[in-house]
Amino acid sequence: MRILYYELRKIWRLPIVLAIVVLGILIYSGFLHGDIYGSHLRMPSTAAYCRISREWAEKYGTHMDEKEALDAQAVCAELRRNADEQIAAYPPLASRGITDLNAFYGFYCNEHSEEAQTLKNDFLERSNGVCILVWETETLLKNYTDWYAYYNDGGGYAQWLTPAETARYDEVIGRRHLNGISCIRKSDFDAYLAGAAVFAVLSVTLLLMPCGAREHLNHMLAEQWPTYTGRNVIRYQLTAALLSAVGLFMLEAFTLGGIYLASQTKIFWGNPMTSFVSGDILWFELTCGGYMLVCLSMTFLLMLGTAGTVFLLSHFSNSYINVILKSGIFVFLYATAGGAAMISALTLENSLYQHVRVIGIEVILTSALCILGFLAGMFPLICRRKELLE
């Protein structure tokens, strides 16, 4: 236990931890923040879309049945009347002959002069964005029926689908699974998770790269190998490396997951991921929370695999530069696999899936990489047991 503690202390060096924290802050604020706050909440149309979904989730729960859809349509019709009245009562618009929402929509989409932009912004501010709210509600209510027709036709690829894919689409249509309410915008959520996975792989690499090379540089092998305990230190080193990967994962998962859930998405934790709001059909019935946990599990597997691989490469390197040169390409492959697995995970759009057409390929690939990395990490334990000093 004492040896394990000291091995952990050797890995968690302050300058390296500080560098990882700074990198995390930079990557979050430069690249991941936009996936939540850039489009998610700030753009008027997306903010409206999220607001409506949240209101529906609060009012109707996890699913919206036919009766609730009619209720939502009635609320939307009332909102439209309100918007029409506000437009008719606004003289600068009325003087241009714009007296209802449809006319304003035409003006909004087709007029781009500076004067028109000012007028549009003034009115949207004055009316508290009611027009955008109506457009988004109507679009979502249209999706409520349209997605079924779309997937009934196999999403336009009926002749191209495998029997398993067709069966899944039929199941979703038959059981009306698309009635789920969720506002997790899958493209943003995927980008966020993929960015987090790449950072996770990078951080575990930066943390573990020096571990073996440092032993060589300080001539520790000559100190350790002549004794029985010394020969076994490598076991503690591997355990410390894997534990460090687990610790780092926990820290990153809680931090980045917490930030995401704090962005007004917590309400959707128990809602289904397959939803008319986004229109994505997953191969399995997962809640938003379940989907997030699956993606986090894949990140965890990648981190363990990376930890094993980097551990091996570091223990066969006699300088820091050697280990960076050796790790570079492998880490690139792990990070690429992570990104590819997370984008549109468990759907037809996933790039890995499109190549092999095996349901769950994302999980299979990350598990395989984890096992390979783990075996790679075990390699120094086996070959170093009887190796002689030079």
Place this chain on the structure above:
Amino acid sequence: MRLFRFELGKLFRLPMLWGFLALSLALNGLFLMTGIHGRPWYAYVASVLPVTFQRTDDPAFIAGLDTLPAEEFREVLRAQTAQPRNAFDGMDAAAVGQAQAGLLGVTGKWADIFARKYEAYQPVADEIAASGDAYDVYAAEATHDYQAFLIGVILHAALTESLLLAVLLTLYAFGCEEQNRTDLLVFSTRAGRALNRHKLAAALCASLLCCLLLYLLTLVPFALLYRLRDFLSMHVSSSFNYILVGVARFPFMVWKPFRLAGYLGASLALGLALVAVFVLGAAVCGLLLRNTYLAFLLWFTVSVGSLALPMLCADAKIWGGYFLGLCLPVPVWLGQQEWFTVQGISTFLPWQETVCTFANLAVFAVLVLLAARRFRRKDLG
């Protein structure tokens, strides 16, 4: 010279250097295969050029097509070139600039600077329009894919590997004395203290040689697989080529009428200059921190920071910071696919990537001098 030779020898005797080069070439081989689906089309267009020549507005082009055997590709090419288009004819660069400034949301004096870039482009647009370069067939509708594949994937991969190697070789050169515990011996002598100059020269030389090797061994297979030679005479400002700003397409607005050969040569040369910038940047880290790994962490964190800076500043509407961030070496490297063009919302000045690379070269050279001065006066221990 003897010391330089020894330092160079140390770098080239690093076994993992060759391992990294081999892995990089294997990876580039994989990248080469990713464009294989477009190969039949590129091969077809290249094969018809001796008959049709390259200008689609020339009546000989369609006449040449007619003499070729009837096949699907011929009809596709005929359809794509039936109405020759000059994307630069009547181009209002200021309007293009206004549209892009709207996408970025830039305001104030930075909006004026941004607009001036497009004012400066108008004469170039007129020149390209008058010359008819935009009528070049290049690879027809697949032109953007071909150009993006060549510059944005293949050349970008080779340059990225070269830059990483340049940084690591430089850090190794500056850190090897400490690693081998010869630092006390070496830096207690006058000649030893002057060794950094030779280390820098050796790192620069090795990095440039590795970069040339990677360029050569990546571009030769590309040229053989994708008929590069047949396209070298094409103008990159062909109407089929474009740059993407958000989801909007704009013509490939280069600052000088380039043929692909010239454009490729200029890209390779600027890549080499960028390698020199990265060597100098790594040398600063290596001189400030003797621990190679910490020096690498410093370089890596600063690099990621320089990528995040423009995003953060754009989000906070700090346009001065946005501009400064885009001038740093890492964002310049990232924009390689659109070098020597107006580069949409990623630049504020004409020829920004070139200006920034040479400005960075000067700035980092000064920083190296300052770091070396600090190092010369530092006590051992």
